[in-house]
Structures are given as structure tokens and as C-alpha cells.
Amino acid sequence: MINNKSPIHLNLEDIHVSYPGEKSGSSIPIVKGLSMSLQQGRIGCLLGPSGCGKSTILRAICGFEPIQSGSITLDSQKVSTPNYLLAPEKRRVGVVFQDYALFPHLTNAENVAFGLRGISKKEAIQKAEDWLIRVGLHDVGNRYPHELSGGQQQRVALARAMAPEPELLLLDEPFSNLDVDLRERLASEVRDILKANGTTALLVTHDQFEAFAIADDIGVMADGRLVQWDSAYNLYHRPANRFVASFIGYGVFVPGKTQVGPSVEIELGNLPLPQSSYGLPGEEVDVLLRADDIVHDDDSPLLATVIKKAFRGGDFLYTVRLDSGLELMAMVPSHHNHEIGEKIGIKLIADHVVTFSKMSIN
Missing domain, CATH: 2.40.50.140 (Nucleic acid-binding proteins)
Structure with a gap:
């Protein structure tokens, strides 16, 4: 199992998330008693097939979904319990979405500067330009998203999420719209960017090779449960059960x-x-x-x-x-x-x- 001395930055303890059912008063369990911890500066990944509940977990961490039991703690502060829900905008969580969600009418620099508050527009644009350089994009600030490749647009989305310097960065299937050959290479490059900035991040994906390329800690999910939270090496060579053994590798x-x-x-x-x-x-x-x-x-x-x-x-x-x-x-x-x-x-x-x-x- 994973063990290091860094402080715990994100902790989910026995959380349950359900959606309303078709019948009045009924509910459909989506996440079932999930517990996990992510240390400061590490990159985690929730890996599993479609419908296993991994994106719902991200929404709960963001504050977009309430939890029915358990707790979510971010940087020693409880942000979700059954009786308390800290507003999403107060959690200092950045999100990179599957579809990038870039504004087509804004330049790339304006997209990155969009979430910056408390500074002048000139300062925001300068900071945005600096972040574009940090993600490997030079001289694209005055251009528009449609003028960039899919991989470059993903980097703009990454810069926008990281520019406000969030406590935690969440990435929701961030490479799924890219060509297969590009996914693993970009995942490795994103890992280098996150590590260079000391960013704590959590990714969800169904692609094990993306997970291997980017994550320090990987959790395999099935039917709303976390089956094994471990290193890629242990998931491959020491699977906890048949599902992990079948899902990981060939x-x-x-x-x-x-x-x-x-x-x-x-x-x-x-x-x-x-x-x-x-x-x-x-x-x-x-x-x-x-x-x-x-x-x-x-x-x-x-x-x-x-x-x-x-x-x-x-x-x-x-x-x-x-x-x-x-x-x-x-x-x-x-x-x-x-x-x-x-x-x-x-x-x-x-x-x-x-x-x-x-x-x-x-």
C-alpha cells in the first residue's frame, strides 16, 4: 500500500453519494463507502469503467454534489459532511473538464485570466501569459482556442485551472477527446508540469495507460467502490482481487x-x-x-x-x-x-x- 511522509491534503472518509430515483423518496447509490487519502504534492487517479462513480466523486470534492454520509477534508478543513456543504467557490479547487470549456470569443490569454480575481486586467493578462509559458505554450496568448490543436487547447485549459493557484486540481477525463497516440504523451507532459509546480491533483479516467503515465497513486473503482488504492506497479503485479487483475494489463x-x-x-x-x-x-x-x-x-x-x-x-x-x-x-x-x-x-x-x-x- 501507499505510504509516504507528506501531509494528507485530501481525505475522503466513508463517503456515500446517491441520486434521486424515479419513485418518490427512492434513491440510487452511486458511490458506496469510499475512503481514500492523497498526500500534498502527489498526483492521484481514480481509474475504472464508465458508470463506476469516479466523476461523481470529483463533483462531490468540488461541492457540486452533497454526500449522504462520511466526510471530505481538504487541507485539514472539512468541506463536506451530510450536514454541511462548503460552497464550491470557497474550496479553492481547480477543474480541467473533458471538453476543455474554453470561451471561443476570448483569446487564450483572456481564457487563462478569466478566473483571476483581485488584480488589474493588465496584471491578470501578464500572469496568464506567464502560465501559458509554464505549460509549454509560447506566443499563443493573442490567438483564439480554435487556432490551436486539441493538445494545445488542453494545455490552455490546464493553465486556466492552475493560474488561481488552487489547493487542489481535479482533471475529469482530460485526454479523452485526443488521439490515442497523443494521450499518453500529453499525460506525461502534464505530469511534469504538475510536479514542477508542486500541485496536488486528482484525475479520473477509464484509460489505464493515461493513469500509469500521470499518477503517483491509482485507485481502481468498480460499482461505486474503491477496490484497490496503490501504485501502478502493485496494481499490475499484486492485484487485490480478480477484478483488478482483469482490468489492469493483459x-x-x-x-x-x-x-x-x-x-x-x-x-x-x-x-x-x-x-x-x-x-x-x-x-x-x-x-x-x-x-x-x-x-x-x-x-x-x-x-x-x-x-x-x-x-x-x-x-x-x-x-x-x-x-x-x-x-x-x-x-x-x-x-x-x-x-x-x-x-x-x-x-x-x-x-x-x-x-x-x-x-x-x-
Whole structure:
């Protein structure tokens, strides 16, 4: 689990959020007992499929949605409880929206200066120009949003949200309108900007590669609940349950049986187990095999038939089938371009073995 010595900047404790149902007096639970903390200067991410409640959490943090139980604390001040709701404009929270929400009739500098209060217009424009430079945009202040690319517009939106120097920056699916190839690169650049300014931020997305590129701490959500709040490394190699294992990365579950050792026997061979995940000998389990656990080897006597392939640039993601019918996934360098139906040699090299009991459905 995540552990560092920075002070807690944002804390959500057992919050519940519901929307009114169709029948009078009824409600639909959206967020169900969620707790999480985000330390000062760190970038967090809520990751999950559409409809899991992640954007609702952002709205609750902003003050746009009341909570039915629990509490939200920002910089040691409680801003939401069932009986108290601090006004959104008093929370010092900046938001970058999915659609950028830039004013088309204002120049880029005027867009950034829009939220600045208590200073002259000249000072606001100068500060806006400074922020445009800080997000990597030079000489665009006098131009209009429609004259910029999607990635540049996103940077303008980021500068506008950061210019008032908020206590917390929230980003709601900020890269979803961009081309796939641009998303991860821009996410990495945004991370550099946030880190350079010491900004505490929370992002929501359904794209795990965006999350990996930008966040220090990632929470996987399902059905309104926070399933695991952890580092990207632990989510991938130490998933808390089957949902996280399935949602993060590429992989399959294969049947196995635990052995004295401790180890687990699967069709492809025997794998050592960490003592912490070992049960009784002879227990039937499912073993998570990632695509990077299966290595293409022309000299291997173990052959598998390519049944699907997806080009990933530097790699192919192959789905292969053994003669027994067992299907596996393999990430193979793209200079190994094999056809559907072709047999290729594979071998198993798994350093992080994760098992789940057959009785476990979560």
C-alpha cells in the first residue's frame, strides 16, 4: 500500500453519494463507502469503467454534489459532511473538464485570466501569459482556442485551472477527446508540469495507460467502490482481487494446483509461489498469466497457434492456443510478424506469480 511522509491534503472518509430515483423518496447509490487519502504534492487517479462513480466523486470534492454520509477534508478543513456543504467557490479547487470549456470569443490569454480575481486586467493578462509559458505554450496568448490543436487547447485549459493557484486540481477525463497516440504523451507532459509546480491533483479516467503515465497513486473503482488504492506497479503485479487483475494489463487465468514448496503446477510447468500467497497443498487455484509472462522462442518445443493479433507499434499482442485448447496472451516484439493460424514456439517466464482461489469470485 501507499505510504509516504507528506501531509494528507485530501481525505475522503466513508463517503456515500446517491441520486434521486424515479419513485418518490427512492434513491440510487452511486458511490458506496469510499475512503481514500492523497498526500500534498502527489498526483492521484481514480481509474475504472464508465458508470463506476469516479466523476461523481470529483463533483462531490468540488461541492457540486452533497454526500449522504462520511466526510471530505481538504487541507485539514472539512468541506463536506451530510450536514454541511462548503460552497464550491470557497474550496479553492481547480477543474480541467473533458471538453476543455474554453470561451471561443476570448483569446487564450483572456481564457487563462478569466478566473483571476483581485488584480488589474493588465496584471491578470501578464500572469496568464506567464502560465501559458509554464505549460509549454509560447506566443499563443493573442490567438483564439480554435487556432490551436486539441493538445494545445488542453494545455490552455490546464493553465486556466492552475493560474488561481488552487489547493487542489481535479482533471475529469482530460485526454479523452485526443488521439490515442497523443494521450499518453500529453499525460506525461502534464505530469511534469504538475510536479514542477508542486500541485496536488486528482484525475479520473477509464484509460489505464493515461493513469500509469500521470499518477503517483491509482485507485481502481468498480460499482461505486474503491477496490484497490496503490501504485501502478502493485496494481499490475499484486492485484487485490480478480477484478483488478482483469482490468489492469493483459492476461488470462489458467487452472493450477498448489504443491509443497511452495509452488503451483499449471499446464505449462511448475511455478514457485511467495509464502504469503501459499495455501494448502492440493488446492485448486487460478493463476494469472500476463502477456509478458509468455515469451516467444523459436527453439521452444512448446508450440501454440496464433488465433488473434493486435499491432501495438513496437509489439504485437498475440492470443495463442495450445493443442489442449488453453488460450494465452503474449506480447512479442513486432519484428516477429506471424500470421493467424501459424504455430510459434513459446515458453513461460513468470517472475510475479499471482493466484486466486477457485472459491473467490472477486
